Amino acid sequence: MNLVERDAAVIWHPFTPQKNRIDPIPITKGKGTLLFDAAGNAYIDAISSWWVTLHGHAHPYIAEKLYRQALQLEQVIFAGFTHEPAVCLAERLLEILSGPFAKIFYSDNGSTSTEVALKMAIQFWWNQQQQQRKKIIAFKNAYHGDTFGAMSVSDRSVFTLAFHDLLFEVIFLDTPSQENIASSIATMQQYAAETAAFIYEPLVQGAGGLKMYDAALLNQLLVAAKENSIICIADEVMTGFGRTGKMFASEYLTVKPDIICLSKGLTGGTMALGVTACTQQIYNAYMQDDALKTFFHGHSFTANPLACTAALASLDLLQQPDTVTAIEKICKSIAVFANELTQLKAPIKNIRTLGTIIAFEIKLGKDEYLNNVSQFVTQAALKQGVYLRPLGNTVYVMPPYCITDEELRIVFTVIKNILQHYE
Structure with a gap:
């Protein structure tokens, strides 16, 4: 059997209908922006492999750092032990995070980083004998992960449909607009005495369709939350590490979160790692003599030395002047392409950009994840050497x-070629 046949016999792929599925492409190697299949075809990875690969595939600097660390210490339990990569990474993150953060808690992916944040916020109040404060406020259309807490604070959608009766109750607000900001603030004030935390994806909602909203209006909501002692949790799993044009999307905001969640680009896409950072105020609620007020949460691979090493190497690359310049160039190219799209006759709408991200909808069928526009666009792009994976009829580039400028121009040309099919 070839690799695809062997895969079909034993593998269950994520986010993939299993009946009549399209055969996966066997990838044999990656280099820079390119993925190479078993037949030698190259594909420009225009979505950074689910938004994680910041510096390209198989980056030699990260690989060398991982190799050296693997020869020294590959894993150790993080309860009762510590190690240099974990401490160094925490120190460096606290230096660059947007907000007065004091402590780093490690987990192993984006979903668990938000799970940690929710538990951390709810127990913050429990530790202070304010058990009534256990409601969570979140945005409609949100996506915070696939574990049960993360699903609960995510929009009720195809991702959560089978589990709705098992998810805890959440107060959902519309993402802020001039029309709803006053009512959203009123709702937040109404439930403040019962509310532990407000969780949000700052400025860009990821898997919910790359929907974008205004920083000034989010600031107003955050002010209301702070005035009512509601813990603010920024889910920057997708928006962190330069994606929005700044190191973190929270840098666009004057009001900073109390807890921030990181993953995806944290290791440059090399290893699984999650981070939940909190302020000293949050941490202090756990500094008590009563052992029952310990934060009883952890993962077997908490602060894995290899993952922390990959994150440190990624930060090295991210803070180089060449990378800063590259991000600026991508932002400019994205803005130019957005203008080009407005000149097309294709049935598209809601062209939006933020930093290195551009997204729009193809006006065909409902705006939803199950819209089969996604399959057509992906297959058409692959035939032209580009990998795109729309969220339903939402096409995006990240x-x-x-x-390179040439590769980015190829991506844009392929998208325009595909859109001609709908004219």
Whole structure:
């Protein structure tokens, strides 16, 4: 059997209908922005492999750091032990995070980083004998992960449909607009005495369709939350590490979160790692003599030395002047392409950009994840050497920072070629 046949016999792929599925493409290697299949075909990875690959595939600097660390210490339990990569990474993150953060808690992916944040916020109040404060406020259309807490604070959608009766109750607000900001603030004030935390994806909602909203209006909501002692949790799993044009999307905001969640680009896409950072105020609620007020949460691979090493290497690359310049160039190219799209006759709408991200909808069928526009666009793009994976009829580009001007132009040309099919 070939690899595809062997895969079909034993593998269950994520987010993939299993009956009549399209055969996966066997990838044999990656280099820079390119993925190479078993037949030698190359594909420009225009979505950074689910938004994680910041510096390109198989980056030699990260690989060398991982190799050296693997020869020294590959894993150790993080309860009762510590190690240099974990401490160094925490120190460096606290230096660059947007907000007065004091402590780093490690987990192993984006979903668990938000799970940690929710538990951390709810127990903050429990530790202070304010058990009535256990409601969570979140945005409609949100996506915070696939574990049960993360699903609960995510929009009720195809991702959560089978589990709705098992999810805890959440107060959902519309993402802020001039029309709803006053009512959203009123709702937040109404439930403040019962509310532990407000969780939000700052400025860009990821898997919910790359929907974008205004920083000034989010600031107003955050002011209301702070005035009512509601813990603010920024889910920057997708928006962190330069994606929005700034190191973190929270840098666009004057009001900073109390807890921030990180993953995806944290290790440059090399290893699984999650981070939940909190302020000293949050941490202090756990500094008590009563052992029952310990934060009883952890993962077997908490602060894995290899993952922390990959994150440190990624930060090294991210803070180089060449990378900063590359991000700026991508932002400018994205803005130019957005203008080009407005000149097309294709049935598209809601063209939007933020930093290195561009998204729009193809006006065909409902705006939803199950819209089969996605399959057509993906297959058409692959035939032209580009990998795109629309969220239903939402087409987007979120490239690695190492993408060249020529590669980016190829991506844009392929998208325009595909859109001609709908004219």
